[in-house]
Amino acid sequence: MIKADPRLPRYQQIRDDIAARIARGEWKAGEAIATEAELSSIYGVAIGTIRRAIDELASDGVIERAHGRGMFVRRADFSTSLFRFFRLGSSGERSISPDSRILSRSLATPSDIVRDRLRLGPEDNAIRMIRLRTDGGKVLLREEIWLSATLFGPILDMDIAMLTPLLYPAYERHFGRIVARAKERLTVETADANVACDLEAPAGSSVVRIERQAIDHADHPLEWRTSHGLADQFVYEVDVH
Amino acid sequence: MIKADPRLPRYQQIRDDIAARIARGEWKAGEAIATEAELSSIYGVAIGTIRRAIDELASDGVIERAHGRGMFVRRADFSTSLFRFFRLGSSGERSISPDSRILSRSLATPSDIVRDRLRLGPEDNAIRMIRLRTDGGKVLLREEIWLSATLFGPILDMDIAMLTPLLYPAYERHFGRIVARAKERLTVETADANVACDLEAPAGSSVVRIERQAIDHADHPLEWRTSHGLADQFVYEVDVH
DNA sequence: GAGTGGTCTAGACCACCGT
DNA sequence: CGGTGGTCTAGACCACTCT
Numbered sequence: 001m002i003k004a005d006p007r008l009p010r011y012q013q014i015r016d017d018i019a020a021r022i023a024r025g026e027w028k029a030g031e032a033i034a035t036e037a038e039l040s041s042i043y044g045v046a047i048g049t050i051r052r053a054i055d056e057l058a059s060d061g062v063i064e065r066a067h068g069r070g071m072f073v074r075r076a077d078f079s080t081s082l083f084r085f086f087r088l089g090s091s092g093e094r095s096i097s098p099d100s101r102i103l104s105r106s107l108a109t110p111s112d113i114v115r116d117r118l119r120l121g122p123e124d125n126a127i128r129m130i131r132l133r134t135d136g137g138k139v140l141l142r143e144e145i146w147l148s149a150t151l152f153g154p155i156l157d158m159d160i161a162m163l164t165p166l167l168y169p170a171y172e173r174h175f176g177r178i179v180a181r182a183k184e185r186l187t188v189e190t191a192d193a194n195v196a197c198d199l200e201a202p203a204g205s206s207v208v209r210i211e212r213q214a215i216d217h218a219d220h221p222l223e224w225r226t227s228h229g230l231a232d233q234f235v236y237e238v239d240v241h
Numbered sequence: 242m243i244k245a246d247p248r249l250p251r252y253q254q255i256r257d258d259i260a261a262r263i264a265r266g267e268w269k270a271g272e273a274i275a276t277e278a279e280l281s282s283i284y285g286v287a288i289g290t291i292r293r294a295i296d297e298l299a300s301d302g303v304i305e306r307a308h309g310r311g312m313f314v315r316r317a318d319f320s321t322s323l324f325r326f327f328r329l330g331s332s333g334e335r336s337i338s339p340d341s342r343i344l345s346r347s348l349a350t351p352s353d354i355v356r357d358r359l360r361l362g363p364e365d366n367a368i369r370m371i372r373l374r375t376d377g378g379k380v381l382l383r384e385e386i387w388l389s390a391t392l393f394g395p396i397l398d399m400d401i402a403m404l405t406p407l408l409y410p411a412y413e414r415h416f417g418r419i420v421a422r423a424k425e426r427l428t429v430e431t432a433d434a435n436v437a438c439d440l441e442a443p444a445g446s447s448v449v450r451i452e453r454q455a456i457d458h459a460d461h462p463l464e465w466r467t468s469h470g471l472a473d474q475f476v477y478e479v480d481v482h
Numbered sequence: 483g484a485g486t487g488g489t490c491t492a493g494a495c496c497a498c499c500g501t
Numbered sequence: 502c503g504g505t506g507g508t509c510t511a512g513a514c515c516a517c518t519c520t
Contacts, residue, residue, distance in 0.1 A: 036505080047491090049489080049491080065507090066498095069506080071506080181480060183479075183481075184481055185477070185478045186476070186477040188429055188447065188473060206447055231429040231472070235427070237426045238425050238426075251508080276486065276487085277487065287509060293508085295487095306487065307486085307517090309518035310485095311487080312486090312487080
């Protein structure tokens with residue numbers, strides 16, 4: 001059942017296996033997963049070990065516990081960690097359900113920075129995507145996304161519908177790769193020609209630049225992304241622990 | 242020894258008591274605290290319960306564990322959670338050790354927003370401070386800080402040296418209040434007269450506005466802060482979990 | 483080797499939820 | 502009420518660090 005590196009602690013192997021089952025659809029969003037006692041006998045470990053594994057999944061927002069009822073696969077809604085920022089272009093607290101449009105997708109030679117951020121070897125190739133996030137026809141964000149071609153090669157030939165609207169769930173579903181955390185870096189700058197054009201704003205507009213390195217449970221970088229949005233409509237909210 | 246609400250789980254009482262001891266200076270920054278076995282006999286609980294308490298302190302960054310060596314009170318250095326942003330005004334990765342200068346400190350009537358963010362009652366008063374963060378004479382950040390007068394009243398009469406350079410450690414030392422997490426919200430705007438003047442920039446300059454609500458372990462807000470810094474020198478880095 | 487934290491066990495009892 | 506997750510125990514053994 002578990003074929004992970006046996007040097008890893010059991011609770012980490014179990015955590016990854018449960019996450020993989022959810023990714024494979026064995027337990028679906030909103031459903032209850034097996035109880036602690038069941039999992040304990042499935043994996044042949046003590047309940048304490050199961051709890052340790054679930055603790056991490058819960059703190060990653062993959063699973064939600066309900067005392068007395070069970071443990072449930074959390075719906076990947078837009079207010080959770082996978083889609084955590086901004087409410088651009090519209091006033092008030094109205095929730096947005098942004099569309100995303102992938103403009104390009106190709107093999108490309110990574111720059112030294114990308115190579116570093118994805119921890120690529122000197123010969124490794126990479127995948128580059130340009131994507132727009134829009135809401136009601138209005139462009140909110142322009143993203144340049146880099147992935148390791150070794151890990152994500154098949155993404156080049158996949159139906160584009162399988163990659164929308166959110167990429168992280170797609171990484172989970174099709175590659176079993178789970179984004180556990182991310183490092184983000186925000187700066188303010190003036191838009192270059194490409195960015196200004198895609199954001200439908202005059203060149204030289206003030207824009208926010210967000211660099212994000214998405215990292216899995218094993219501390220390995222999965223994705224490097226640089227996003228731009230117009231500064232005057234920008235709101236970024238984050239919980240800092 | 243422990244006089245907390247006995248309805249709370251033991252591991253939370255112990256976690257708070259250890260934090261209070263550190264705040265009182267019984268264990269100092271950089272020093273090792275008692276071992277798990279010692280704590281287990283001090284508090285009269287099993288080691289597992291101690292570990293649970295320490296887990297939370299470690300994830301809050303109060304304590305650092307070193308396998309085989311012991312558990313250490315973490316130095317509140319500038320790269321950690323208490324002082325997490327920007328590297329303004331200078332190039333490269335050189336670390337900054339910013340000074341802070343408190344410009345004003347007084348009782349004030351909180352606005353509705355402040356009242357909401359600090360969860361104050363309709364009659365509660367508040368403390369307002371204006372503070373500049375500087376590095377080598379250059380102003381990096383201008384902060385407006387609001388506190389509940391009920392919780393932090395004595396701060397008005399304290400020697401100002403007790404409040405520098407960092408406020409959160411001062412809250413811990415003098416009031417036993419520990420900032421466990423914070424919610425931050427970033428936007429970009431143009432500087433008003435006060436902000437521009439304090440940042441030594443022309444009015445109308447593009448500035449970043451950071452609103453931060455600092456929250457304790459019991460999910461009660463401790464502080465509400467609005468900071469401004471010049472946009473073109475701004476860098477904000479954060480780990481998102 | 484002695485001492486530390488890290489993992490894991492096999493239970494117990496409690497608090498909460500549904501029927 | 503039975504079933505669930507939450508807390509807690511009293512150990513065992515392992516991995517790491519220092520001397």
